[in-house]
Amino acid sequence: MTQRSVLVVLFDDLQSLDVTGPVEVFAGASRAAGDAYEIRTASLDGASIRTSSGFTLVPDSSLTDAADPHTLLVPGGNGTRTPDPRLIDWLRVHAPRAERLVSVCTGALLLAEAGLLDGHRATTHWATCDHLARLYPAVDVDPDPIFVRDGKLATSAGVTSGIDLALALVEEDLGRDIALTVARHLVVFLRRPGNQAQFSVQLAAQTARREPLRDVQQHITEHPEEDLSVEALAARARLSPRHFARAFQEETGMTPGRYVERVRLEQARRLLEDSPDGVEEISRSCGYGTPEAMRRAFVKTLGTAPAEYRRRFRTLTPK
Numbered sequence: 001m002t003q004r005s006v007l008v009v010l011f012d013d014l015q016s017l018d019v020t021g022p023v024e025v026f027a028g029a030s031r032a033a034g035d036a037y038e039i040r041t042a043s044l045d046g047a048s049i050r051t052s053s054g055f056t057l058v059p060d061s062s063l064t065d066a067a068d069p070h071t072l073l074v075p076g077g078n079g080t081r082t083p084d085p086r087l088i089d090w091l092r093v094h095a096p097r098a099e100r101l102v103s104v105c106t107g108a109l110l111l112a113e114a115g116l117l118d119g120h121r122a123t124t125h126w127a128t129c130d131h132l133a134r135l136y137p138a139v140d141v142d143p144d145p146i147f148v149r150d151g152k153l154a155t156s157a158g159v160t161s162g163i164d165l166a167l168a169l170v171e172e173d174l175g176r177d178i179a180l181t182v183a184r185h186l187v188v189f190l191r192r193p194g195n196q197a198q199f200s201v202q203l204a205a206q207t208a209r210r211e212p213l214r215d216v217q218q219h220i221t222e223h224p225e226e227d228l229s230v231e232a233l234a235a236r237a238r239l240s241p242r243h244f245a246r247a248f249q250e251e252t253g254m255t256p257g258r259y260v261e262r263v264r265l266e267q268a269r270r271l272l273e274d275s276p277d278g279v280e281e282i283s284r285s286c287g288y289g290t291p292e293a294m295r296r297a298f299v300k301t302l303g304t305a306p307a308e309y310r311r312r313f314r315t316l317t318p319k
Helices: 016-032 085-097 107-113 126-135 161-174 176-186 211-222 230-237 241-252 256-274 279-285 291-302 306-313
Strands: 004-010 037-043 071-074 100-103 147-150 153-156
Touching: 004 016, 016 037, 016 161, 016 176, 071 085, 071 107, 085 107, 100 107, 100 161, 107 126, 107 153, 147 161, 153 161, 161 176, 211 230, 211 241, 211 256, 230 241, 230 256, 241 256, 256 279, 256 291, 256 306, 279 291, 279 306, 291 306
Parallel strands: 004 037, 004 071, 071 100, 100 153
Antiparallel strands: 147 153
């Protein structure tokens, strides 16, 4: 088996879990598969760095002395806000030489600053997506998934999603059995689908200021099986459909249709994980009407069918 090298870039004020999470995954896989990975760390001058949580990390070498790796991993953290220009210069020159370029959380900002995300689809922590898109318009920023693959580039959302991405890379390199062994050891799911949303719709959308719109939001959450067309919701808010749609988006940050889609999907996910109900029953109770309609929604948004989603994430033991 060919050993793959993993080089982790270190800099002051990085988020420690962005480093230790993926490193534990690769290290566990290496133990399980006979030294499958060689993991190295490097900082600009080879000096120790201090993480945002106060830990001191001692790198193996300087970036100048580090060999070109198979996988280059760039973590995030507060240190990405005002990066050392020398780090950006090093990334601009050396990162393209890696066979796989990975960022965790706001590490995507460093790749974007080096021009490495131009023309590519990418993600980062949900709170930074707008900033990334505004600062680097050549990057196709997707704020929803927990990680995104685009050719040799792989970017992930906040903190623990770096573990999900690392597990996906291990599964790609070494197979499902090794990835499952690592996941069990770390007591995490084998892999959340990359297209799984970063956060719930209640967190994604703002709470409307006006009471009629807040009532509509609550009604959607409590009755996803009902007619939730713009016309029906507008009548509930005692507004014209056009006025309602405009006001709802202004106050919540998303269209009524998008909000309904996400509420239904979230409710269906919860029932697949926590209830013994069948797919047909869940599709009706969540407003999809048919299992096929729910399947299309799951594949479109999560990249996986309801049955596979349940197999991965069900918390109940089937009877």
